[in-house]
Amino acid sequence: MNSRWRPYFLGFLGLAAITFPFLWLQLAPDFTNDTVKVAWTPQHGFQFFSDLSLVFIVAALIWLGIQANRWSGLGQVLREHWLSRQAARHWQLYWAWVAMALVLTGPGFLNPSSLSLLTDAGIYMLLALGLNITVGMTGLLVLGYAGFYGFGAYFFALTQQNLPWFSWWLAAPLAFVFGGMAGYLLGLPCLRLRGDYLAIVTLGFAEAFRELMRNLLYDPEDTTPHSTLVRQLLVIFNTGGDQGISLNGKFGRLAGLSSDQVAYLVTALVLFLAVFLLQRLYHSPVGRAWIAIRENEVAAAAVGVPVVQMKLLAFSLSAAVAAVAGVIAGAKDGFVSPTLCEFQQSIMVLAMVILGGLGNSYGALLGAALLYLVPEYLKFLPSMIGGNPALNAIVPSFIQDSLQHLSDYRLLLFGAVMVLMMLYRPQGLLGSARRKTEMQHT
Amino acid sequence: MTADSTSTLAEILLDGVSLGAVYALVALGYTMVYGVLGMINFAHGEIFMIGMFACIYAMGTFSVFWGDHVFVNLGLGILVAMCFSAAYGYANERIAYRRLRKAHVLAPLTSAIGLSTFLQYFIFLTVSKQTVNFPRFYSDWLTSNHLHLGPVDITYLRLAILGLTLVIMAGLFYLINYTRLGIALRATAQDQFMAGLVGIPVDRIIAFTFILGSALAAVAGVMVSMYTNVLVFNAGYRMGLKAFTAAILGGIGNVPGAVLGALILGLTEALTTLKFGSQWDDVTTFVLLMLVLLLRPRGLLGERVADKV
Numbered sequence: 001m002n003s004r005w006r007p008y009f010l011g012f013l014g015l016a017a018i019t020f021p022f023l024w025l026q027l028a029p030d031f032t033n034d035t036v037k038v039a040w041t042p043q044h045g046f047q048f049f050s051d052l053s054l055v056f057i058v059a060a061l062i063w064l065g066i067q068a069n070r071w072s073g074l075g076q077v078l079r080e081h082w083l084s085r086q087a088a089r090h091w092q093l094y095w096a097w098v099a100m101a102l103v104l105t106g107p108g109f110l111n112p113s114s115l116s117l118l119t120d121a122g123i124y125m126l127l128a129l130g131l132n133i134t135v136g137m138t139g140l141l142v143l144g145y146a147g148f149y150g151f152g153a154y155f156f157a158l159t160q161q162n163l164p165w166f167s168w169w170l171a172a173p174l175a176f177v178f179g180g181m182a183g184y185l186l187g188l189p190c191l192r193l194r195g196d197y198l199a200i201v202t203l204g205f206a207e208a209f210r211e212l213m214r215n216l217l218y219d220p221e222d223t224t225p226h227s228t229l230v231r232q233l234l235v236i237f238n239t240g241g242d243q244g245i246s247l248n249g250k251f252g253r254l255a256g257l258s259s260d261q262v263a264y265l266v267t268a269l270v271l272f273l274a275v276f277l278l279q280r281l282y283h284s285p286v287g288r289a290w291i292a293i294r295e296n297e298v299a300a301a302a303v304g305v306p307v308v309q310m311k312l313l314a315f316s317l318s319a320a321v322a323a324v325a326g327v328i329a330g331a332k333d334g335f336v337s338p339t340l341c342e343f344q345q346s347i348m349v350l351a352m353v354i355l356g357g358l359g360n361s362y363g364a365l366l367g368a369a370l371l372y373l374v375p376e377y378l379k380f381l382p383s384m385i386g387g388n389p390a391l392n393a394i395v396p397s398f399i400q401d402s403l404q405h406l407s408d409y410r411l412l413l414f415g416a417v418m419v420l421m422m423l424y425r426p427q428g429l430l431g432s433a434r435r436k437t438e439m440q441h442t
Numbered sequence: 443m444t445a446d447s448t449s450t451l452a453e454i455l456l457d458g459v460s461l462g463a464v465y466a467l468v469a470l471g472y473t474m475v476y477g478v479l480g481m482i483n484f485a486h487g488e489i490f491m492i493g494m495f496a497c498i499y500a501m502g503t504f505s506v507f508w509g510d511h512v513f514v515n516l517g518l519g520i521l522v523a524m525c526f527s528a529a530y531g532y533a534n535e536r537i538a539y540r541r542l543r544k545a546h547v548l549a550p551l552t553s554a555i556g557l558s559t560f561l562q563y564f565i566f567l568t569v570s571k572q573t574v575n576f577p578r579f580y581s582d583w584l585t586s587n588h589l590h591l592g593p594v595d596i597t598y599l600r601l602a603i604l605g606l607t608l609v610i611m612a613g614l615f616y617l618i619n620y621t622r623l624g625i626a627l628r629a630t631a632q633d634q635f636m637a638g639l640v641g642i643p644v645d646r647i648i649a650f651t652f653i654l655g656s657a658l659a660a661v662a663g664v665m666v667s668m669y670t671n672v673l674v675f676n677a678g679y680r681m682g683l684k685a686f687t688a689a690i691l692g693g694i695g696n697v698p699g700a701v702l703g704a705l706i707l708g709l710t711e712a713l714t715t716l717k718f719g720s721q722w723d724d725v726t727t728f729v730l731l732m733l734v735l736l737l738r739p740r741g742l743l744g745e746r747v748a749d750k751v
Contacts, residue, residue: 018530189735204687211722
């Protein structure tokens with residue numbers, strides 16, 4: 001065995017050994033005397049790998065592409081050619097306007113289902129932008145970001161429930177303020193401590209918030225003797241438990257646009273505003289201070305950056321953005337439930353930020369678009385291929401199968417992406433060389 | 443772990459203590475890794491969950507090979523679960539931590555979260571999307587027999603949890619304080635570079651820390667799955683959150699602190715269940731965590747740790 005491949009080979013053997021039972025054996029409960037047996041089911045393991053076959057193929061292609069690029073130096077040549085430089089310069093000048101025009105005219109040529117998908121993608125983009133402020137710019141890990149998302153959504157839903165005239169355009173700025181305040185209060189005790197405490201505290205916050213929303217349930221037939229005050233409070237804060245709250249204050253029709261179109265346009269405008277303001281902020285003294293904290297907290301403090309205040313600012317700003325995203329999501333779906341603040345949501349947004357490029361707003365947008373839209377559109381592919389006889393003949397059946405099941409594997413792949421990105425490309429897809437050195441050496 | 447509303451206060455307290463004992467087993471893994479590396483081992487909760495599943499897989503395999511023998515299969519099952527969890531813990535260290543040890547704090551943290559998500563959904567996709575029940579055949583003897591001690595009834599399972607935890611704690615105490623390995627461990631925790639200079643194999647010591655913590659988590663996993671009778675792919679996430687809270691409560695990096703914190707947390711939870719119902723557990727845990735961070739951020743027994751530059 002070539003000594004270079006030896007560790008990989010051993011690692012592979014080890015992983016095969018420890019995953020063996022879960023992949024190739026199945027539990028078979030024996031109900032006669034309530035014991036358990038395992039059954040040898042190789043088809044189960046093969047199914048797992050064939051479902052992932054598409055991922056392996058794409059990964060192999062990417063790897064080949066990287067190798068080919070490294071070997072031929074094509075990317076370097078292209079990047080340095082005067083035409084592409086010229087294009088890049090013009091692109092920098094005009095792209096924002098082009099993108100804006102394209103996005104804003106979207107309702108004209110998109111069908112309702114695409115519009116709704118894109119609106120959801122926009123909400124995720126907003127979340128990724130917000131999380132990028134803490135994780136990307138300031139270097140603070142937040143694991144319970146969905147808690148603030150849920151906070152915004154429930155803030156809107158509960159006020160709506162009690163004050164029917166309360167509408168989304170009133171709720172969004174207020175959610176921004178209150179979300180920021182919630183972030184401030186939560187950050188106050190733990191931002192003075194080491195960074196990883198914040199990760200856990202926010203995680204705990206999201207979990208506790210979700211449980212709170214699940215349990216604040218007013219049941220008219222409940223006979224527990226509560227005082228009138230408690231009863232009143234329960235009625236006001238009735239979140240409907242797991243069922244959630246249905247809202248009347250959805251995005252309505254406006255100036256001849258359907259409510260889907262209004263939702264889409266509002267999301268797009270908020271997104272543009274957020275990108276613009278955040279870009280300005282990142283290039284201001286505040287942004288510089290955040291970067292300094294991210295790069296070396298002690299050194300930043302030594303040169304006079306008010307570390308705790310700056311961290312608090314970053315954290316509450318990011319919470320505020322999430323709360324606004326929550327209001328938009330609530331007003332779009334007309335429905336708010338505890339699933340909004342599940343841990344999976346936080347992980348998904350985190351994976352978006354990491355994939356796109358920590359500390360880069362456009363990276364966050366790209367990551368959100370990739371991780372939300374690709375799996376969603378992959379769902380449509382199998383029926384498209386199945387409906388077309390030519391494609392049906394060409395594409396092997398295991399790949400069609402793989403496409404069908406891939407959305408189940410989404411979170412598994414997110415986890416793998418997070419690990420691999422940290423090991424091989426810590427700066428993300430759109431990261432800079434500077435960020436790479438930062439992540440690899442302290 | 444729910445309590446009957448009719449049970450006496452003593453039983454509730456006992457419930458809390460045994461719950462705390464389980465938390466302690468998991469919290470030790472967090473606190474030891476933190477002590478040595480200064481990093482939170484985020485995938486630890488999932489190692490606990492792997493231990494749960496490895497145990498029933500092992501018991502199922504043995505029962506195919508030589509039939510249903512309660513104690514043989516259960517005992518060997520726990521051992522196999524410990525080995526499996528240890529292997530996963532080692533893999534976790536090799537994949538998510540070793541190469542990133544010198545990197546920015548965010549990097550190993552993120553990769554460990556990625557690994558924990560991966561493991562959760564790996565089990566979700568390959569083992570079961572729903573909950574799996576622990577086979578009663580194996581847990582019946584432990585859960586249905588009682589020891590009468592004055593006013594309280596203790597199930598054998600609870601006795602086993604308490605006894606096992608005590609034995610493990612004693613063993614760990616001895617290991618850390620009186621063996622060469624323990625000295626090497628403490629030296630590595632103090633200063634990795636200097637420990638390396640005096641000939642301590644730092645990499646192996648760190649790997650050993652992960653392996654030890656993971657094996658303890660597996661024991662906790664088997665105990666919890668017998669107690670609650672339910673195995674589910676995301677059990678580790680909640681357990682991890684609780685155990686981590688316990689570790690912070692006692693002062694993270696401090697071994698006796700983790701045990702103390704776990705006992706306090708267990709008791710608090712048992713009392714919450716009695717007073718408000720078990721659905722408020724998580725809220726109480728979180729409030730407790732916030733209070734500790736506000737009032738005594740280094741935990742009850744924690745020392746002041748300077749930030750590493």
